[in-house]
Amino acid sequence: AQSVTQLGSHVSVSEGALVLLRCNYSSSVPPYLFWYVQYPNQGLQLLLKYTTGATLVKGINGFEAEFKKSETSFHLTKPSAHMSDAAEYFCAAHSGNTPLVFGKGTRLSVIA
């Protein structure tokens, strides 16, 4: 069964600092991997996805993630945090036409 682990329920960074949100997956087959952002009282917004091909994936708002099969990881990064990046971030995975399995989420705080 698919599972997704997000290390750190809360990450706090200074404005302008590097953002690193960690995600590991457990799967017997390489999954499709996603990062979503959720602002308070809103739905999910897709940041980026990995399906096949290039392992470094660029998304919206300056975010990117690298699929590392050997580490079963899909960590999300952004070189320079902005106040507007403060939100809840979810890593998710599935292996085909199946429901997404979500990590528990990481709340990102950005300090001025």
Place this chain on the structure above:
Amino acid sequence: GAVVSQHPSWVICKSGTSVKIECRSLDFQATTMFWYRQFPKQSLMLMATSNEGSKATYEQGVEKDKFLINHASLTLSTLTVTSAHPEDSSFYICSAPGPNGYEQYFGPGTRLTVT
């Protein structure tokens, strides 16, 4: 891109009443849709898989008689919360696999408050 809508976006109902939430794929057909529930400060948890033309598949611990799912057409799935109680208050989100088969498209969610 593929768009999924939900209606209503928020609803307040009294304890003991039923509430219906609609999930529509606007520009593509979806033989399968997924219903998730999200409690405050928690992640999304899959409730059930809605299948057009057949019965829904419920996750363990989800009462199928309380959360009625009907996949009426290739673009519409409905979730009815029957005899709602305050503990059913939550954010309900639907999704549907898009035409490419790997990306899922989420509705904007429905905030249910049971008083």
